[in-house]
Amino acid sequence: xxxxxxxxxxxxxxxxxxxxxxxxxxxxxxxxxxRSPTRIALSRLAKDKVxxxxxxxxxxxxxxxxxAPFICDWLNIYPDQKDxxxxxxxxxxxxxxxxxxxxxxxxxxxxxxxxxxxxSGRDNLALLLYGLRTSLTVAVAATVASVIVGVTLGxxxxxxxxxxxxxxxxxxxxxxxxxxxxGALALAPIxxxxxxxxxDTLRRAELYSLVGILVLFGWMGLARLIRGQVLSLRERxxxxxxxxxxxxxxxxxxxxxxxxxxxxxxxxxxLSVPAYVAAEAGLSYLGIGLTESPSLGKTVxxxxxxxxxxxxxxxxxxxxxxxxxxALNLVGDSIRDAFDPKTRR
Amino acid sequence: MRLKQPIIxxxxxxxxxxAACGGDGTGSGTGSGNDDQPxxxxxxxxxxxxxxDREGPVTIDGATEGGTVTVISTxxxxxxxxxxxxxxxxxxxxxxxxxxxxxQYAYDEENNTMVLVPDLATDxxxxxxxxxxxxxxxxxxxxxxxxxxxxxxxFAFSAARxxxxxxxxxxxxxxxxxxxxxxTYKGPYTGNGLKGFDAVEINGMDVTYKMATPFPDxxxxxxxxxxxxxxxxxxxxxxxxRLKPLATGPYKFGKYVPEKSLELVRNPEWDPAxxxxxxxxxxKYEFDLQVEEAQLNQILLEDSADDxxxxxxxxxxxxxxxxxxxxxxxxxxxxxLTSFWAPDYTKITDIKIRQALAYAYPYExxxxxxxxxxxxxxxxxxxLLPPGTAGRKDFNPLPDHEPGSTDTDAAxxxxxxxxxxxxxxxxxxxxxxxxGVKVKDAIVASLTKAGFSPKPVPTTIADFSSLRADPDTDxxxxxxxxxxxxxxxxxxxxxxxxSTDVAAGVLGANYSKFNEPDIDAQMKEIQTxxxxxxxxxxxxxxxxxxxxxxxxxxxxxxxxxQAYGSAIEGHFIDNTIGMPTWKNIWVNS
Numbered sequence: 039x040x041x042x043x044x045x046x047x048x049x050x051x052x053x054x055x056x057x058x059x060x061x062x063x064x065x066x067x068x069x070x071x072x073r074s075p076t077r078i079a080l081s082r083l084a085k086d087k088v089x090x091x092x093x094x095x096x097x098x099x100x101x102x103x104x105x106a107p108f109i110c111d112w113l114n115i116y117p118d119q120k121d122x123x124x125x126x127x128x129x130x131x132x133x134x135x136x137x138x139x140x141x142x143x144x145x146x147x148x149x150x151x152x153x154x155x156x157x158s159g160r161d162n163l164a165l166l167l168y169g170l171r172t173s174l175t176v177a178v179a180a181t182v183a184s185v186i187v188g189v190t191l192g193x194x195x196x197x198x199x200x201x202x203x204x205x206x207x208x209x210x211x212x213x214x215x216x217x218x219x220x221g222a223l224a225l226a227p228i229x230x231x232x233x234x235x236x237x238d239t240l241r242r243a244e245l246y247s248l249v250g251i252l253v254l255f256g257w258m259g260l261a262r263l264i265r266g267q268v269l270s271l272r273e274r275x276x277x278x279x280x281x282x283x284x285x286x287x288x289x290x291x292x293x294x295x296x297x298x299x300x301x302x303x304x305x306x307x308x309l310s311v312p313a314y315v316a317a318e319a320g321l322s323y324l325g326i327g328l329t330e331s332p333s334l335g336k337t338v339x340x341x342x343x344x345x346x347x348x349x350x351x352x353x354x355x356x357x358x359x360x361x362x363x364x365a366l367n368l369v370g371d372s373i374r375d376a377f378d379p380k381t382r383r
Numbered sequence: 384m385r386l387k388q389p390i391i392x393x394x395x396x397x398x399x400x401x402a403a404c405g406g407d408g409t410g411s412g413t414g415s416g417n418d419d420q421p422x423x424x425x426x427x428x429x430x431x432x433x434x435x436d437r438e439g440p441v442t443i444d445g446a447t448e449g450g451t452v453t454v455i456s457t458x459x460x461x462x463x464x465x466x467x468x469x470x471x472x473x474x475x476x477x478x479x480x481x482x483x484x485x486x487q488y489a490y491d492e493e494n495n496t497m498v499l500v501p502d503l504a505t506d507x508x509x510x511x512x513x514x515x516x517x518x519x520x521x522x523x524x525x526x527x528x529x530x531x532x533x534x535x536x537x538f539a540f541s542a543a544r545x546x547x548x549x550x551x552x553x554x555x556x557x558x559x560x561x562x563x564x565x566x567t568y569k570g571p572y573t574g575n576g577l578k579g580f581d582a583v584e585i586n587g588m589d590v591t592y593k594m595a596t597p598f599p600d601x602x603x604x605x606x607x608x609x610x611x612x613x614x615x616x617x618x619x620x621x622x623x624x625r626l627k628p629l630a631t632g633p634y635k636f637g638k639y640v641p642e643k644s645l646e647l648v649r650n651p652e653w654d655p656a657x658x659x660x661x662x663x664x665x666x667k668y669e670f671d672l673q674v675e676e677a678q679l680n681q682i683l684l685e686d687s688a689d690d691x692x693x694x695x696x697x698x699x700x701x702x703x704x705x706x707x708x709x710x711x712x713x714x715x716x717x718x719x720l721t722s723f724w725a726p727d728y729t730k731i732t733d734i735k736i737r738q739a740l741a742y743a744y745p746y747e748x749x750x751x752x753x754x755x756x757x758x759x760x761x762x763x764x765x766x767l768l769p770p771g772t773a774g775r776k777d778f779n780p781l782p783d784h785e786p787g788s789t790d791t792d793a794a795x796x797x798x799x800x801x802x803x804x805x806x807x808x809x810x811x812x813x814x815x816x817x818x819g820v821k822v823k824d825a826i827v828a829s830l831t832k833a834g835f836s837p838k839p840v841p842t843t844i845a846d847f848s849s850l851r852a853d854p855d856t857d858x859x860x861x862x863x864x865x866x867x868x869x870x871x872x873x874x875x876x877x878x879x880x881x882s883t884d885v886a887a888g889v890l891g892a893n894y895s896k897f898n899e900p901d902i903d904a905q906m907k908e909i910q911t912x913x914x915x916x917x918x919x920x921x922x923x924x925x926x927x928x929x930x931x932x933x934x935x936x937x938x939x940x941x942x943x944x945q946a947y948g949s950a951i952e953g954h955f956i957d958n959t960i961g962m963p964t965w966k967n968i969w970v971n972s
Contacts, residue, residue: 118824119824119825119827119828120827120828122831122832124828126745126748126825126828126829127745127747127748127751127752127825128745128747128748128751131751133701133751133756133757133758134701134702134704134705134756135701135702135751135754136702156702157751157752157754157818157821158751158752158821158824158825159748159751227815227843231842231843231846236838236839236840236841237838237839237841240814240841325815325817329814329815329820329841330814330820336817339817340817342677343676343677343680343700343702344702346681346684347702347703348702
């Protein structure tokens, strides 16, 4: 795939339509001067069916997460017992914790489309929607933060030579070699016990600390990538020209170098979001993530012991996480392909 | 007695302080056999029935020898040193299968209760008039697993060992509390050998224990593994002995990986003719520990050919209980555990607010959220003394309150009367336990509805006990649980409700910080009463304290719901401790 771009494209085994499209694109590029790589990539993406479908699914999930409070209001379901109208466990459950309505013992009811959570009597759909909300919030926040940290440090390390680069590279390698799960296991309880005065502070502390931990162990990949790119870019003529005419360093970094790094950054972002979604669920499953906010991973953890009697309880969050992570990954792959000029299409 | 492992909200503590009332030898038992529901009248009946004349050997009709019993559990065994074993699992495995002591409990199938019978002693011990001296006579021909004979001196050494709080910090401390020299002698490892130890006198085969305080309950303490024979010498060094205690019972230690697995194999030196309670039908016991809860349930539910001789002493998951019951493979029973909520007596000074809490507590919701099975592992009640305890009085400190039910309107009315609507209730919960969080949610919802402002304080399972035991922790309600070591009010009130020096940071198990000199005096007085009057006096005191002061309210009495494979016979519940009746188990092949 990486050998000889033009040869590959010409000899590609694709059907006529594909070849035509490629030819068409080359033609356009030559006609419309100065079309940016981002725009090329976007137009390629728009023609990628998988990417379009997956983006649609993701938009739907985001919409569901954003609208969670309204949907719950409309369906009259509650994700917790804080609302005075929320039903108590004993109103929803029989002895032993099995729901008194809906599956597994009673027929399906529209009042609780995904059933009721055993032991707590909360509605599974409400839990799912709010869990989705938490998942996406954590993943997006962690991605944004780790991109900012990774890009900044990568730019600095790549552009500065000598000691600064050596120190930053060492830090990057140090964090890369540190076992993530071990770090999370050790840090999470310390942070939450330090800030966990009452429930609300604890909820915020947990959210921030989870994002913090994900960022702490998630920025290095991007930093390394950027550093490598900058190392080669910095020797290019336009950078040397800028240096010669005395452009300030920060301007070289952010005005000259950064725009050339959009592609790797976008690719890194698109692939790190699903990783963070999975990490949040995984950590919450292990009990070191979120305890005060609804979380898909936490629901999976509670549901495993019920699987034999009440499979729907486990399937709902598992399938949701699966769809979300697969869709995010496929979109990420498509974005990478679209930005990569070497991709054979 | 301690639970198998610290459990959220219960985390029971040992009942190791003053106990003065003894069993009176009258059996009270209208048991119902091994029914589907635990007998709710028996929980505190920890072997009040006694039979000093019972003799071995014991046989079970139709039982066959052979087979291997596999025991699976989610918790490990923290120490198997007889002097230190004080958890439900360690105590009952040692006394049931491995080590013998002066007295022991035998299961009475007809009444579904435990009977105190002799073990290595020829009777249940002979006290002097004021219970300050107890004499036990050792049977002839008892040997350890290596063939060396058990000597009366070995009991003196084990008694000395049981004084050593530094070598055995987790062990029961009754010897220190009652025996002569309890305040001066430090034990053979911390102190200077047996120098200064004069609590035991040996005369031929007679061993006499001398008490500093009258101890009518000595015959129960004599059933603990700590009171069994232990040889002096290098082999009984604490570091070594916890890995391989010398067996006098029907099984001895095979391969033992602490906290992970234990193999018990036959001890050929054990003579059934000397043992009035134990049988030893299975060839072997294999303990598989630290098994995942879901996996443990699955193994027992499936009951596949390989696992039919498997049992567990853990409670099965509530969701599976119906299935085990339908299969006839559930062992249910009660044991003397009272779980309670203790409002801080120094902070919540208005009795109406404390009573309102009892109305507002979500008994049913907390059971569901905590995974308890109502009527099986959770039984309602109003008295501190669990059902079956000698002298327990039938009363209700809140006449309008049905025990185990929640009435938020009544709570609200009481709060309005006390002019305390919106009263802040601060309590601990374990945020790293799923059920801990769910129970907390249920409590918050119910208390809010009743007009309180609940402020749950998050902590972790690891820190829970120490935070609760610290009188300065910024909370005003503590949850607690208590398991009696033997059936006497004296093992309940002094440790739980006698005023402690809170200012000096000592809370003990007085979780409500209860401090009434009048009640302290009454407790002291009861302990000086003639033994036969004490039981009823404790029952009266229960009524007085709960009706006049209401320092705590009962959230549930304990029950167990265990399960066994289809080849296991004789798995009943030992209601002194909530564990299987090891002495009756056999494999049906």
